[in-house]
Structures are given as C-alpha cells and as structure tokens.
Amino acid sequence: MITGGLGFIGSNLAHKLVEIGTEILLVDSLIPDYGGNLFNVEDIKDKVRINIADVRDESSMKYLVRGQDYIFNLAGQVSHIDSMRDPFADLEINCRAQLSLLEACRHNNPGVRIVFSGTRQVYGVPDYVPVDERHLLHPTDVNGINEMAGEWYHIVYNNVYGIRATSLRLTNTYGPRLLMKHNRQGFMGWFIRQAIDGEEIQLFGDGRQLRDPSYVDDVVDALLLAAASDKVNGEVFNLGGLEPVSLLQIVELLIEIAGNGSYRIVPFPPDLKRIDIGDYYSDYSKITKALGWKPKVSLREGLERTVQFYRKNKQHYWGNEA
Numbered sequence: 001m002i003t004g005g006l007g008f009i010g011s012n013l014a015h016k017l018v019e020i021g022t023e024i025l026l027v028d029s030l031i032p033d034y035g036g037n038l039f040n041v042e043d044i045k046d047k048v049r050i051n052i053a054d055v056r057d058e059s060s061m062k063y064l065v066r067g068q069d070y071i072f073n074l075a076g077q078v079s080h081i082d083s084m085r086d087p088f089a090d091l092e093i094n095c096r097a098q099l100s101l102l103e104a105c106r107h108n109n110p111g112v113r114i115v116f117s118g119t120r121q122v123y124g125v126p127d128y129v130p131v132d133e134r135h136l137l138h139p140t141d142v143n144g145i146n147e148m149a150g151e152w153y154h155i156v157y158n159n160v161y162g163i164r165a166t167s168l169r170l171t172n173t174y175g176p177r178l179l180m181k182h183n184r185q186g187f188m189g190w191f192i193r194q195a196i197d198g199e200e201i202q203l204f205g206d207g208r209q210l211r212d213p214s215y216v217d218d219v220v221d222a223l224l225l226a227a228a229s230d231k232v233n234g235e236v237f238n239l240g241g242l243e244p245v246s247l248l249q250i251v252e253l254l255i256e257i258a259g260n261g262s263y264r265i266v267p268f269p270p271d272l273k274r275i276d277i278g279d280y281y282s283d284y285s286k287i288t289k290a291l292g293w294k295p296k297v298s299l300r301e302g303l304e305r306t307v308q309f310y311r312k313n314k315q316h317y318w319g320n321e322a
C-alpha cells in the first residue's frame, strides 16, 4: 500500500513496483491543490488498485491497512508556506493522521512493515553542513514540526509495539510526475516549468543557497531498500543528492538543458525569508553503511530526463494556466 500513491514520489514508486511485479494499492485523497494526479499512473492504471481516500479518515484507514505486507507512507501536505497559512490542515494530515494510521496498524495489522517519508525540514537552519542524523531538530516552520512528530510516532510504534518502521528524511526531490500547478511546493518544479516555458526565473536572495537535490529514482531505490531490510527498523536516515549545488547553478544548468528561460536575482519575499533554511546538504553516510544506498543520477541527467518528460506531458501538469 502506498499512501499518497497518486502523488509525485508515490507514483514513481508504483511504477517501479509494477515493474517488479508487486500487487499494489494506491491510497490518495486527490485534494486539488496537492500533488496527486491520475495521469501519474495512466500507463499502469490497469495494474494497480486505487482507492480515493483521505488518511485523516480513521474508518477507511482501519479497513485499508488490513492484509498489507508493506506500507509506504508518503501522503502529506508538502508545502511549507501553506503550513504557515493553514497550520491546522498541516497538523491534521502530517501529524494526527500519522498517529491514526499507526493505530489502525496496531489493531488491524501489527505485522506490517512501514517506510515513512520524512523531511530534512525537521533540522531547520543547519548548525553545520553536511547535516547528519545527530543534528538537533529545530524546524523553522509548522510543516517541519508536524513532520517531526509524524516521523517520531513511527519510531515510537516500532520501539513500543513492534510495528516495524523506518523513516527516510528526503531533501529536495525532483523528476517526472512532480506537481507543476503552482509554486508553493518547492522551487525545483517551478524552475523547471518556467525554463520550459521560456520565462524569467526569480532567484531569491543571492542565489548562492546550497541544496543537494535528489532524483526521484534514487529516492525510490532507497524506499525499497529500507522496506526490504529488518536491520533498519526504528531508524531514521538522511537521503541526499550527489553533491551540493547552489540554486544559481541549478538554474543555469536548467536553462542550458531546456534551451530556454532566463533568471533574475530578486530580494526574498518576507514570508518566505522567515522560514528559509539557508544552506543545506546531507551527510547520508548512515544509509550508505546500513543499506549500501547512494544517489546515482547526476543533476544534469536528472534534469534532462525531467525536462523531456514535461515537454511531452505538459498538458497534464500545468493546470488551468497551461
């Protein structure tokens, strides 16, 4: 079962699981402004089961978790800025619903194995880089706080009730099937869209902020490796990209690959500046040691594949403005 299975990472995982030959149930609420999109599973729609349900609905979850061997728990409200504008929706989805999913498992499927998608946002403004898992958690926004709690419910249920769970803390993930309808769900998607459309990309601050974007196939590999190993029950792991790059470098590469677009450095909008985390990149050596995971796809290759995907499928992602 994949919660958030019609979203970006969930649907890429679903493609991989179909390739492997696994039976899959995709659970997703398809809330309009979020990343769920039926087109994400268009080419595998006859090979998966889909249940349009909200993880906040306890009765549905109690029923849906039954008989599942693995749950990839990826459903979430992902936008940091939206978590500040509507903190209660973020609380309900990223925190309370996580607890009710775990309660559903405790009562109806305690033998299940869960992989949770956590986030580097739990670290807040890094005290040092690269950030390892020992770094203090001091999030800068409501989303980071709720994600922190959502993650730790999984670890506590693993430790106390033996419901096997692992959390992977994702960094900026990009690739085909990422939401493109608006710019509130991370900069990667929006920059890619603007480059394809030949628009001017606005870089906030000085463009020198460091990030280590992950290509989605690498993230999918990590999710599968984590699910397949009982050595990592109760553990949290950072994921990361091949190397730190500045936002400016990302944009320059993207403009080159798309053969289109331009950029301009502009002051940070105050509401975004207040929750910005500055420079971030991960130390992911813990998961390399435990599971042999390392990112493989370079930024150039990942962006090339992504731009190619959206050139072909733009009408399914751009929303009303396309």
Ligand SMILES: NC(=O)c1ccc[n+]([C@@H]2O[C@H](COP(=O)([O-])OP(=O)(O)OC[C@H]3O[C@@H](n4cnc5c(N)ncnc54)[C@H](O)[C@@H]3O)[C@@H](O)[C@H]2O)c1
Pocket: 003, 004, 005, 006, 007, 008, 009, 010, 027, 028, 029, 030, 031, 034, 035, 036, 037, 053, 054, 055, 056, 073, 074, 075, 076, 077, 078, 093, 117, 118, 119, 120, 169, 170, 171, 172, 173, 174, 178, 179, 186
């Ligand atoms: N993409 C990233 O860079 C990134 C970084 C850190 C963490 N994550 C985490 O990974 C997970 C997947 O993210 P994504 O990038 O695929 O985003 P996404 O928005 O594409 O996918 C999330 C999916 O969850 C679904 N969903 C949201 N609320 C729901 C609810 N109440 N009930 C059922 N389904 C619901 C959405 O419809 C969407 O399909 C999220 O939990 C996110 O916090 C992603």
